Amino acid sequence: MTNSRNYIIQAVFLESEQKSKKRPETAITQFKNSVNNLMIILRDKEPSYIRCIKPNESKRAGIVI
Known part of the structure; x- marks a missing residue:
């Protein structure tokens, strides 16, 4: 891939990354x-x-004072 003629492929598959472990x-x-x-x-x-x-005094859901 690093020897490809297509510059996009060369940019994606860098030689340094291929040699890195x-x-x-x-x-x-x-x-x-x-x-x-x-x-x-x-x-x-x-x-x-x-x-x-703001909590409500009755401690029930759906009630906002």
């Missing part, structure tokens, strides 16, 4: 890295809470 990232690895990065960002922030749902 490192496996490509799986979907779960990408998800895990994304969650880890999100947790790092969240730990650096100061949370502020906004109460957006």
